[in-house]
Amino acid sequence: xxxxxxxxIKAAVDVFIxxxxxxxxxxxxxxAQVAEVTLFRKFTNKQNLFLTAIQSTIDExxxxxxxxxxxxxxxxxxxxxxFTERSQMLIKKRALVKMLLSESLMGNLPEHxxxxxxxxxxxxxxxxxxxxxxxxxxxxxxxxxYFISTVVLGTPTKDIDIARIFITPFVRxxxxx
Amino acid sequence: xxxxxxxxIKAAVDVFIxxxxxxxxxxxxxxAQVAEVTLFRKFTNKQNLFLTAIQSTIDExxxxxxxxxxxxxxxxxxxxxxFTERSQMLIKKRALVKMLLSESLMGNLPEHxxxxxxxxxxxxxxxxxxxxxxxxxxxxxxxxxYFISTVVLGTPTKDIDIARIFITPFVRxxxxx
DNA sequence: TCCTAATGTAAGTAATTACTTACATACATT
DNA sequence: AATGTATGTAAGTAATTACTTACATTAGGA
Numbered sequence: 439x440x441x442x443x444x445x446x447i448k449a450a451v452d453v454f455i456x457x458x459x460x461x462x463x464x465x466x467x468x469x470a471q472v473a474e475v476t477l478f479r480k481f482t483n484k485q486n487l488f489l490t491a492i493q494s495t496i497d498e499x500x501x502x503x504x505x506x507x508x509x510x511x512x513x514x515x516x517x518x519x520x521f522t523e524r525s526q527m528l529i530k531k532r533a534l535v536k537m538l539l540s541e542s543l544m545g546n547l548p549e550h551x552x553x554x555x556x557x558x559x560x561x562x563x564x565x566x567x568x569x570x571x572x573x574x575x576x577x578x579x580x581x582x583x584y585f586i587s588t589v590v591l592g593t594p595t596k597d598i599d600i601a602r603i604f605i606t607p608f609v610r611x612x613x614x615x
Numbered sequence: 616x617x618x619x620x621x622x623x624i625k626a627a628v629d630v631f632i633x634x635x636x637x638x639x640x641x642x643x644x645x646x647a648q649v650a651e652v653t654l655f656r657k658f659t660n661k662q663n664l665f666l667t668a669i670q671s672t673i674d675e676x677x678x679x680x681x682x683x684x685x686x687x688x689x690x691x692x693x694x695x696x697x698f699t700e701r702s703q704m705l706i707k708k709r710a711l712v713k714m715l716l717s718e719s720l721m722g723n724l725p726e727h728x729x730x731x732x733x734x735x736x737x738x739x740x741x742x743x744x745x746x747x748x749x750x751x752x753x754x755x756x757x758x759x760x761y762f763i764s765t766v767v768l769g770t771p772t773k774d775i776d777i778a779r780i781f782i783t784p785f786v787r788x789x790x791x792x
Numbered sequence: 793t794c795c796t797a798a799t800g801t802a803a804g805t806a807a808t809t810a811c812t813t814a815c816a817t818a819c820a821t822t
Numbered sequence: 823a824a825t826g827t828a829t830g831t832a833a834g835t836a837a838t839t840a841c842t843t844a845c846a847t848t849a850g851g852a
Binding site: 458536537539540542543544554555558573575576579580582583584585586587588590591594595596598599602603606607608 | 635713714716717719720721731732735750752753756757759760761762763764765767768771772773775776779780783784785
């Protein structure tokens, strides 16, 4: 049954999130209520299980949702909304993000799922429609930076004016020096 | 001789930067050209060696340099300079920062040397003189975010207007909505 | 009912690795 | 010369852990 396969992936995700790549196959098996040997029969080796599990969460949690700017909505409002949404999502997935970040930095993830990089690229892709009005490269960088520091340092105690900090400085020609 | 002790610390720093906490004591010993058992005679165990090594690099590379604002210099200029300096320093120490960040996220570092946190706090401390004019908490966060994303993503290809992005949005009363 | 595929049990293997112990050596101070 | 301190050599230990092998069990479809 493909059922057990999913049980295992689910458990693997949980355990890997908690302990990183160093989680043991025993941990995972017992969490999945499955014999350890079953992991190997289904996934050949730990690394493969890890990649499968990580890929599945990335697909589930970070796949790009297509977005359209409401036709009559001002640029700033749209972007502020996007920023807020992403930001909240990431905070919710904090443990997952921490793990992905850490493993990416350690070089345990292959290039094509280097988390901060793909996250940045997804943002870029999404911001592309605004290319002409906005410095999207630096905006995306700044967003990624904020997201990471939030995950690492916790949420800020003081309110921030998102538009002023993360949007308008990157909008061309506006409030220019 | 305290000489060997330093040799070992130096080697440990290098090896830990390269491989993280998972570096083996053999690695370190051979890099230090010292018998493995010497590590244990001097540092009791691996964790202690790790902490000693890390502490020493943190002291060496990230100790806070006291700064004074030139009396006649405008606020923005001072802060832009500080930002630029820190930023360049961190890029130089990129490998070290990556490792410290990764190990902090993994929870391998004790609270008092949780890297992003102490780095943030150092920034806060340094920015304190500007407290009245600047939202230093969010400024420091934004700086940390940028530094981390730079270390993780590499340096930006497009120039950025530092003052516009990292300084003025946090200065009170200026260009306010 | 029989066969097959999926799973479990249990034992084991081989590699790694932090850390120890016992003994030898070299060097410096007394 | 004697002694102590720092270091090396070599061997070993104990724990962990990814992964294997052999065999038993169960359940579903032909």
